[in-house]
Amino acid sequence: MQDPNFMIKIAVLAVYVGILFLIGILASRRIKSMSDYYVGGKKMGFWAVAFSARATGESGWLLIGLTGMGAMAGYSGYWVVVGELLGVFVSWQFMAKRFKKRSDAYGAITIPDYLSSHFKSSTHTLRIIAAAILVIFIVIYVASQIDVTGVAFKSMLGIDYKIGALIGFFIVLAYIFIGGFVAAVWSDLFQGLLMFLGLVLLPIVVWFSMDQGAGITAGLNAIDPTLTQIMGRSNDGWMNLFTILGFSMIGLGFLGSPQVYVRFMSIKNEKEIDKGKWVATAFTLLTDASAVTIGIFARIYFTKEGQDPEVILGNSGENVLSMITEEFLPTILVAIFVAIVLSAIMSTIDSLLILASSAITRDFYQKIFKPNIIDESLTKISRISTVIMAFVALIIAMIINYVSPDRQIFWVILFGWSGIAATFCPVIILSLFWKGYSEKGAIASMISGFMSVIIFNFIFKEMTDIGPYFVALDVLAPSFIAAILVGFIVSKKYPPRAEAIKMIEEIDALKE
Template sequence: MITKITVLAIYVAILFLIGILASRRVKSMSDYYLGGKKMGFWAVAFSARATGESGWLLIGLTGMGAIAGYSGYWVVAGELLGVFISWQFMAKRFKKRSDEYKAITIPDYLQSHFKSSTNTLRILSASVLVVFVVIYVASQMDVTGIAFESMLGIDYRIGVLVGFSIVLIYIFIGGFVAAVWSDMFQGILMFFGLVLLPIVVWFSMDHGAGITEGLNAIDPTLTQIMGRSNDGWMNLFTILGFSMIGLGFLGSPQVYVRFMSIKSEHEIDKGKWVALIFTLLTDAAAVTIGILGRIYFTQAGQDPESILGTGGEDVLSMVTNEFLPTILVAIFIAIVLSAIMSTIDSLLILASSAITRDFYQKIFRPDLKDEDLTKFSRLVTIGMAMVALGIAVLLYFLYPDRKIFWIMIFGWSGIAATFCPVIILSLFWKGYTEKGAIASMITGFFSVILFKFVVSEIEGIGAYFVELDVLAPSFALAMIVGYIVSKVFPNKRLEKDQIEIIE
């Protein structure tokens, strides 16, 4: 235990040092929320991936690999495709336009893009950000408690408070720069930890049978890459549910503010390869760790969740404790915390910017200058963190059998379904209007709730939508409604320009 605590103390000390160094660059609200738009590609790429992956990569996806077997690799394929499309086709366009608009936040970008004369779009987008970001941060804090309990034997509630305090202190000091720099440090830890662990486990296991043979001995459906059900439609919906998780990278604010912060469009070309390699190797490694844990710890006929935890969430801690010496277990605990905190810090900064910039400054106090809001920004960050902490504790007491993977995906999906269709259409379709954007956001927001709590309960089709989950159908509906509303209520200025061109 002393070794583990010592390693964690060193890890925390590094984060605090990063926060102190970053604080020297915070002289304005732009610095606090975007690092002055001077971030390099290594930092942005690692930060974007660490933020996008979060604690679900180590706790959720390893557990998914243990429960789903080979079909879990569809998550890897979907995420890889989403990251590629985002960096290859969207990042430069978004960076160029956000710079032209001098945008600091996503609502800033939307307000400027649509030349909005009202605050409706800004209020809507900022409100949705606050709601789903707080849910997502709460789920990350929940994982922090689970990680402390399963890997250190420390009470869940103490673990939540410790993790909460650590991340709050360094982002309170250094803002976005601290978040990105710490994300890079934590992303490197995640990368090497995840990639090396399945190699160590494989060479430590009995090689009497290969991976496929080992899974077949437990349950032959675990090796069916196209799904484990006898129902072909169920398998299709399962595959789509896994692979469509990657849609969230096509415009999620916590990822796209990093494109705002990068110092030039040229840096995006370099960062793309870093992001793709990181995604491929870490996601594949996470699923593989879960599969190896399933082979090692369970036998045919056993309920895996009774051994590996709900949703397989204990598999990572069981693997590390079984195959690694104490010092490496301690480092892996730091890696798990890295995955969690790299998302918490980014999301808190995002929610804080929505309240400070988009509500307080732009709507209630437009007379205030950016430099006058830095202190207020920090106070708002604390407030958001406190709310998320309260929700995390409620989740623990009210839903003891909750599945971490899907709680995180719900928060992730809510943000993605609300913002991704709007970002995509605003970048690639000139006919997209402010009313269309508002319709898209409202549809995406409520569709996530509709599919999660209503459609999934419908007899007959509900089970299919449980496997599909909420992101893909909500995303599609938001795109369709945005297109229809933009056609019904076209941009009058654009129509006038087109008539003049024809004449």
């Protein structure tokens, strides 16, 4: 006889999937052009864009990765919250409006579009490099999200990893195939609300259900006193510094990542950005802090002094959320949390697949090979390329699971995130704030950022003496710095074209 609790979870999941398909069908009615499919016709409101940008930026990493990190790191895990909060606020406050104004003036609907127009490119070199790197890292990032889907189904529903990954994969592929960017943003708003409510309310419920005793600090100290050290758990001061930097520098990824910045292209106008800024900042603060707190509560409740937390809570704490919901919530709410976890994952997968599709369809096929092709034909090609990219990512996810069954989800996802961020964020930052930045400098930044992620991950981390420090720091911060320095040096050697500088000055002088 089938477990009634399992059937309740499946029923709730079915309702959730039904809502996503309804969103896809409604969104499909707004798809009349390439601009509609990739940026919603640039008519999206601030609530939808803010929730979509945050849901896309957080992914399954927030619910499974960051809750696990909170359990393993203790108080020092809050540095992730600080870093992300700063990254989101700086992005919305100082970069979003400038990027929106320029991308609108260029008529851009993709990031390579923006870059090619910004530098008044006379060749397709910049577009090809940007689109190619975008596709590579997006496929890796999507693969990591599909991987998390399988882990979530296994830990929260007891469904085999491969079956769970396939279910999640086909759900998200179906509704974005129908509705494109509009479906992605609308579903992100729905899924973001689920994530927000679930994460913010869960630690409150757990706190009042636990035996609070002497408090959180005393509870952690009874297990391991280093868990309450906000400046790091190591006796090595340099290791603590690198760990704090590694946690807080995750926020750099919000300063220009294409999957986030394409949302700024889609928003109605610059005034909507001022409103969305506060929604995005509040979402980040409350959800990230809640995720780390959930992990800390799980560490106190489920482990004791001397126990290996990974034996009890899973590799890197990946079972924290499923364990704490099963322990403290009734079955119907546990089922809703299964949907919330899938929301976090799918809100990222849908956006990334559309981004990869735009790179292939718009930046390769249309701009390079078929500049006169009609939008109607491109929309069909967009859907085909979305399906192809999705299946490639699925295959990579299965390979990751087979080759590295003991992988750490937090860091696997972070590698894909860092690759996209290190390649594009320095380029977006320099293009927005330095008129002396040139096309050759941008190409150098992208290539050096791309290569640095690989070098720091597979070479520096393996070095005997300094490797552990780079493991703690991770690849984003050093790759980010390398990309900016290389771009600066090359731009000084090969300055931008005079007409490109003049165009930028004219656009910036325009009032909204």
